[in-house]
Amino acid sequence: xxxxxHFLSESETDISSCFVxxxxxxxxxxxxxxxxxxxxxxxxxKDHSKANIMSPQEGFHDTVWETPNCCELEANISDxxxxxxxADLEDEYLRESSVQGSELSMTSSDTSHCSEIxxxxxxxxxxxTEICTQENLWMSVDNQRLNIMPHSSIEGDDSxxxxxxxxxxxSLRKRPIMSKLQFKSNPLKPKATEIMKQKRxxxxxxxxxxxxxxxxxxxxxxxxxxxxxxxxxxYGQKNIKNSMHPRSYFKCASVDCPIKKQVEESSExxxxxxxxxxxxxxxxxxxxxxxxxR
DNA sequence: AGCCTTTGACCAGCG
DNA sequence: TCGCTGGTCAAAGGC
Numbered sequence: 001x002x003x004x005x006h007f008l009s010e011s012e013t014d015i016s017s018c019f020v021x022x023x024x025x026x027x028x029x030x031x032x033x034x035x036x037x038x039x040x041x042x043x044x045x046k047d048h049s050k051a052n053i054m055s056p057q058e059g060f061h062d063t064v065w066e067t068p069n070c071c072e073l074e075a076n077i078s079d080x081x082x083x084x085x086x087a088d089l090e091d092e093y094l095r096e097s098s099v100q101g102s103e104l105s106m107t108s109s110d111t112s113h114c115s116e117i118x119x120x121x122x123x124x125x126x127x128x129t130e131i132c133t134q135e136n137l138w139m140s141v142d143n144q145r146l147n148i149m150p151h152s153s154i155e156g157d158d159s160x161x162x163x164x165x166x167x168x169x170x171s172l173r174k175r176p177i178m179s180k181l182q183f184k185s186n187p188l189k190p191k192a193t194e195i196m197k198q199k200r201x202x203x204x205x206x207x208x209x210x211x212x213x214x215x216x217x218x219x220x221x222x223x224x225x226x227x228x229x230x231x232x233x234x235y236g237q238k239n240i241k242n243s244m245h246p247r248s249y250f251k252c253a254s255v256d257c258p259i260k261k262q263v264e265e266s267s268e269x270x271x272x273x274x275x276x277x278x279x280x281x282x283x284x285x286x287x288x289x290x291x292x293x294r
Numbered sequence: 295a296g297c298c299t300t301t302g303a304c305c306a307g308c309g
Numbered sequence: 310t311c312g313c314t315g316g317t318c319a320a321a322g323g324c
Contacts (some may be wrong), residue, residue, distance in 0.1 A: 234299055236317060249316070262316095 216276040230254075231286055232261065243267060254283050 231253035239246050245265035252259045259279040266272040 233297095235319090236315095237300075238315060238317095241314065247315085251317095260316095 216274055230281065240264070252281060254281070254286070257282050 232250040233253050234248055234250050236249040237246050238249070243264070247262055247264040250261045250263065251257075259277060259281050261278065262274075262276045264274055266274040
């Protein structure tokens with residue numbers, strides 16, 4: 001079995017070439033968020049939720065942070081010695097620290113630290129601990145399954161991801177979960193009379209959504225397609241005015257998941273495909289088995 | 295046969 | 310009010 005370092009170096013070579021463009025970072029060890037897990041976050045080309053154009057020098061942690069939740073969370077994490085200790089378990093294999101809403105979850109191949117994590121969660125009044133096995137994690141690595149989405153939030157709440165690397169001042173580095181939008185899914189498909197109501201709701205946020213709640217990635221269109229870890233259904237395609245290429249519309253195949261994405265050839269950078277996500281998943285990624293079946 | 299994509303129609307917002 | 314535009318629906322077609 002390859003080491004983490006080996007995988008990272010291989011990934012940088014193989015995968016970074018897929019992501020290009022002015023102001024775009026390819027995957028480097030700095031850009032990779034959860035490098036070993038199925039969730040791999042990349043610096044987006046445009047984070048419309050922050051109205052920023054990202055550059056390689058601007059990490060997520062350089063974007064806007066001034067929210068009460070952020071400060072509160074930082075205090076929680078920094079005050080936890082156990083959490084720091086856990087963060088020191090570098091290189092053994094893998095770990096994930098993420099905060100979803102008010103919830104902190106960590107995963108590690110080293111299950112012996114489960115109790116520690118649980119303790120941290122309890123101290124911080126956070127609730128969930130997940131353990132991934134070494135086997136299923138490496139299965140994901142072997143297939144180079146990448147998730148280029150912002151880390152999804154089960155709660156659909158304001159969410160934050162916490163990188164476990166240290167800043168110069170010794171604080172934990174954090175990265176925002178980009179979409180702040182809260183979707184409420186309908187358990188039942190709306191009836192005809194309700195569909196238009198729903199449409200009006202959607203259209204009401206149409207312009208806001210375009211500038212505030214989307215995250216755009218650019219992908220070289222001459223590279224092997226990379227799964228983002230989720231299953232998508234195409235539900236439409238439109239020719240866009242003044243655009244040579246049609247725009248395709250996709251929604252997540254998971255029932256009641258509100259996220260959608262649009263794919264079209266980039267008008268800004270030739271030879272690139274623009275992938276824009278609206279909203280966020282309200283569920284975990286499907287199993288590798290389910291992905292393969294598709 | 296079932297799942298997914300295609301594609302024309304429909305709708306609301308906007309100027 | 311009307312036409313344009315983009316987002317979505319859903320029947321039909323393809324695999």
